[in-house]
Amino acid sequence: MSTIFRLDASIRQDGSVTRAVADTLEETIAEELGSPAVVRRDLGSNPIDPTLWPLAAFAGYTPEEQRTPEQVAAIQDAAALADEVVSADVLVFAVPLYNFGVSQHFKAWYDLVATDPRLSVGQSTVTGKPAFLVTARGGGYGAGTPREGWDHATGWMRRVLEDVWGLDLDVIETELTLAEVTPQMAELRDLAREQLAESHETARRSGRSVTIKLRPAA
Template identity: 35%
Template sequence: MTTLLHIDSSVLPGEASSSRSVADAFRRAWEEQHPEGTVIHRDLAADPVPHITAAAWSAGFTAPSERTPEQAAAFAGRVKLIEELERADVVLIGAPMHNYSIPSTLKAWVDNVFLLGRTAGETPSAKGTPVVVVASRGGSYAPGTPREGFEFVQNYLGAVLQGALGLDLEFIVPELTMAPRNPAMSELIPLYEASRERAFMDATAKAKALAERLAA
């Protein structure tokens, strides 16, 4: 059986969130292809993981027999998250842009699973695992746009997930999501709607393509 690790981080619930809505479309298509599969869902907004602490960080560089009780307890939480990543056949991440970067809750998850000598380093333990990131944003930060230089979601996640953890990374980018809510962006609503439609189509297509790839 296959395992999908699905991570949401938007502070908005349900259909109010573009990243959640598009990720749900991916997940539904995935489940249609893998009705017997397992989905591990972490909603980091509703149930955040602890931000990294000195004990949790230092435990990763301390022999198990030499860890303090505080280090051992903190590291056990990290190991659980790391094992979920390592067990996954595919990872799905909803990563909305919050003030030009990822939500702090998603950064906390990254900090917990990033462990030199295991998930990062010369032989990353989850290397090659496909990961699809739904990177929604209120405006447009595409190459050639005035705010291209403010894009720290794809740049950061590309460096960490692909560059350091060795995951096989793809992005789905629904943009201009603030257009229906901001009167100053009303003329951009058609572009927003087109971007949203493409994102849903991409989510379904990528889920089916990955299902076929794993079945091959």
């Protein structure tokens, strides 16, 4: 049986665009793979303790017999998180843009899981696995907009998922997600709805590509 690993970082349960688009993506992938197992990691409702990262990081440079109980526990936590990633056949990361940067919940998770040797720089054991990054931005950040260059999250996430881990990554981006609740963005609401609909369609199309990506090379 195939396994999907799905990570959500939105602090919203209801009304989250990343969760909604990831739902469409997951449903499509599940149809393609025939009822796979789904391992969920909801960082929005169950965040990683950020104090674990320095414990695990310094433990890697500490002889095993000299590690503190706290360091040992942190290493074990990192290994458990890494198990979820390494054992999956397909990975879905649903992470919104917060305050122009990376979600602190996603960053804390990545920092800890990357201390595991299987997911550290230059030693990735997930290279080539199909993966999807679903992200959303409240405003417009494209070329020519006032906020061009203010998205400091998507580039970083692509770097660590594509270049460090070597994942075969598709990125599904949705903008203007705050238009419906922001009076100053009222004139952009039709465009925002179009973008959201396009993101769901992209999720369906991308999800249907999974079986091709999982097919062994000839």
